[in-house]
Amino acid sequence: MSTNPPVIPRTGIGIDVHAFAAEDQPQPLWLGGLFWEGERGLSGHSDGDPVAHAAADALFSACGVGDLGTHFGTDRPEYAGASGVTLLAEAARIVRAHGFEIGNIAVQFVANRPKFGPRREESQRVLSDAAGAPVSVTATTSDGLGFTGRGEGISAVATALVYPAG
């Protein structure tokens, strides 16, 4: 009797950090694929969304196909101002082109503001649509400690699970 080899899933991890933009060069805040009206924005070559970037990096990590810089380097003018949602969708496309399907992505960001809970469902919907797989997002304040606690920037960490397609 022959048995099929087991399908071995692969995990990946991604971390991203963006500093808040200087007061005299205000930027819109994009976080978790959403625009946050009235909140101080982050600096970056793209829209600076650390949640979407960490999610994309976790996908690349899970598949062993490089990282954010490999695929969307800051030397690529077409990604200047690019939406994190677009980058996540493109990362998911690349992952599938390498023969993987996505199980899920989990992201947590660290920031005092914005208060995320009321918009969690909206963010998860936008990011899940982009990835074509479930994306869950959680938030913590880190109890006011560290650079996030001091309000210098926002960090995000993500894990992803992928498995060979077909």
Ligand SMILES: Nc1ccn([C@@H]2O[C@H](COP(=O)(O)O)[C@@H](O)[C@H]2O)c(=O)n1
């Ligand atoms: N930007 C944030 C940060 C936190 N939350 C929610 O508050 C809960 C408590 O945060 P602690 O840092 O004190 O553990 C956290 O579990 C989140 O539900 C948030 O919505 N937005």
Ligand SMILES: C[C@@]1(CO)OP(=O)(O)OP(=O)(O)OC[C@H]1O
């Ligand atoms: C996304 C890219 C490319 O526009 O630029 P940034 O917005 O600066 O973001 P970062 O998380 O530093 O990742 C590097 C780049 O690939």
